[in-house]
Ligand code: NCD
């Protein structure tokens with residue numbers, strides 16, 4: 001198979017940031033994806049429907065002229081999020097989900113949740129109103145090995161919360177471990193999982209062996225080869241509750257190439273090509289359409305896109321960086337696979 005035409009895909013986990021960075025990156029997602037779930041981890045975080053409405057307007061204003069890209073907004077869950085805010089969110093028509101960041105687990109998660117049980121009333125309202133909980137699944141404690149935080153989160157926090165709220169729809173985002181892959185491809189009808197290109201294509205050696213590669217540093221961190229293989233098997237399985245979520249998370253170059261570099265990989269311009277490469281590597285392009293275009297809308301109760309997008313087996317070069325000619329300034333962003341090649345490219349969209 002050298003060409004693949006699918007309904008226009010959506011990105012179910014995307015960081016667009018704000019201000020000049022938003023302006024610099026939003027066009028790359030909008031060029032390929034019809035909709036995206038927009039992460040609320042701004043500073044300060046997007047915790048209210050009012051803030052989500054204002055952020056949505058800023059995103060729409062930053063889109064290239066004529067773009068029909070639809071941002072699907074989320075609220076950042078805190079111990080103070082009330083059931084009333086959830087009711088407003090469900091009634092808003094533009095807030096699609098609520099995001100759980102365990103406090104301290106990742107970039108801009110300081111305002112997140114310390115103990116999810118403190119949010120039980122709010123979670124009950126979400127279950128009642130059908131508003132999904134999007135989960136950054138990492139238990140964050142100093143004594144927990146960073147490579148085991150997802151598994152521990154599943155046992156200590158996720159499964160108990162799902163047992164307390166049987167009807168709550170949950171997305172375990174950016175699944176990174178074999179345990180997570182097994183869980184989301186099981187029989188839990190209200191649980192789905194998203195997968196990033198970097199976790200399907202790289203293991204922790206790529207990050208840490210033969211030199212430290214800050215542009216492969218993201219949360220949850222890249223794991224063992226056995227985990228990557230399990231993730232690839234899950235993502236390409238055709239299971240109805242696995243779908244695409246890039247976690248494209250741009251940071252200025254200087255903030256990543258630093259003594260304390262921040263977490264996040266910018267993949268938006270090349271994400272579809274990288275996913276196609278991953279699916280192709282295991283002969284699973286037949287399941288690409290379900291993963292990229294159908295399973296996500298089905299889980300969220302939204303229509304599959306009526307537009308199409310075509311990918312072709314055609315080698316392309318990934319730029320060393322994006323940004324307005326300024327290799328070290330705030331607008332310079334180094335993408336995933338910078339300076340390398342991808343084996344697929346997006347050719348048309350109708
Ligand atoms: C994300 C970011 O930069 O906002 N970083 C990351 O490593 N994935 C936050 C997140 O999704 O964890």
Ligand code: ZN
Pocket residue numbers: 013015039247249
């Ligand atoms: Zn993210």
